[in-house]
Amino acid sequence: MIRPARTGDDARPPGPSERAAAAVGMGAPAAAVDVTALVADREKWLAKHPDDDASWAVLAGAYLEQARRSADPAWFPKAEKALKKSLAVRPAEKGNFDAMTGMGTLANARRDFGTGKKWGELVRAQSPKRWTAYPVLVDAYTGLGEYKAAQAAMERLLELRPGFAAYVRASQVYRDRGWREDAVVAMEHAAGAAKGPAEKAYTLFRLGELSWERGEAGEALRLYEGALRTDPAQSEAVAGRARALAALGRGGEAVRDYRLALGRTPVPRVALELGELLEALGREEEARLPYDMLGAMAVRDAGANGVDDDVVLGLYEADHGDPAAAVRRLSEEWSRHKSVQVADALGWALHKAGEDSSALEYAKKATDLGLRSADFAYHRAMIERALGDEAATRRHLQEAMRTNPHFSPLRAPLAKEALATIGQPPAGGPENMRPTRPWVAPELPKAAEPAAKPKPKPKPSPSASSL
Incomplete structure (x- = not known):
């Protein structure tokens, strides 16, 4: 009606x-x-x-x-x-939940996840059924490395308000746990719940990221381009398209897109990827510009407006600068946020600084949760190689190449080279795994035949005299 x-x-x-x-x-x-x-x-x-x-x-x-x-x-x-x-x-005491939630969202955007957690938990304590607190909590718990709490908050969000925000967070939680199929399905649900072009484009971009992490560069490129057709201002999709083009061997187009993305939104991760692509293409002089831009952005963001990009800057310093400075920076970050991203970056910086035993502990923290990352697997393999563990090195290099054979224009060729150097385990497996002589069936003792049962004696027939 x-x-x-x-x-x-x-x-x-x-x-x-x-x-x-x-x-x-x-x-x-x-x-x-x-x-x-x-x-x-x-x-x-x-x-x-x-x-x-x-x-x-x-x-x-x-x-x-x-x-x-x-x-x-x-x-x-x-x-x-x-x-x-x-x-x-x-004030917050009078139930200004919108502002309290906004303070939590702002803290998470600045990577101050501890403060974001406090605001989200304050809203939840005053109004447990207010769904807007739970996206803040999922993001804060994830940044802090409290993944079980993030999953619990996500499940509560799905109960209270299934929709775009809930499905996006569900996909994020599933991806962090290594549940790829669940992450894709949740993001597809988010695409179905999208109400406008910007939301639709964001879900296509996120689906492209999931395809990229699985090593499906062609499918990722299709999804990134779909996001740009839906919302041409989606600069994240431009950087994603550059990533996919580089994996497909179209380096010139990838450099063009990276520069376009940096011109729109100067993101540290994009600057690092452009520098490494140019370096892989043999254009070291051109690579200095995005590397310098990366350092300037990190100093500007951390000093002026409370933003913290220590993970990206630490990886840059570990690979292209001062590993000792990277260790100091990332150790401070680890004291605040114990996420798998910080653990991986700190482990890699320690490896570059020559502290391989400590590095392996952090590499295990990054990979043992379940997140399937070719970068994480490669970092752990190189640390294990430095420690002389050839079997573990082979296993994690193979994992990196299975996950995404084009994960980095610089490191993917190094992973292939290292895997070829190590080679395959010797035929026949470890020593004494197989017998030296052909197997012969042993002669087992025969079971004794059961003794024959005595036949019952016939009963005597009655005599004539007894009659």
């Missing part, structure tokens, strides 16, 4: 600011033009209504979405200022 139209009904489709507000409120990506319209709309409104705590929280969410899309941490202080104004109007 459809109710009759009323006087206040508006049949017009939602405008850009309304679309962005709905997406931000659901924890979903929004189109760049819609976010810009939302920022302008809320800033204009708050100039006349500064006591609207809900609008301050919405404006902060829009700033955070701008930061995510542009990879510009300069938006973070603006978001923090807006959230603090919202909390000043309506």
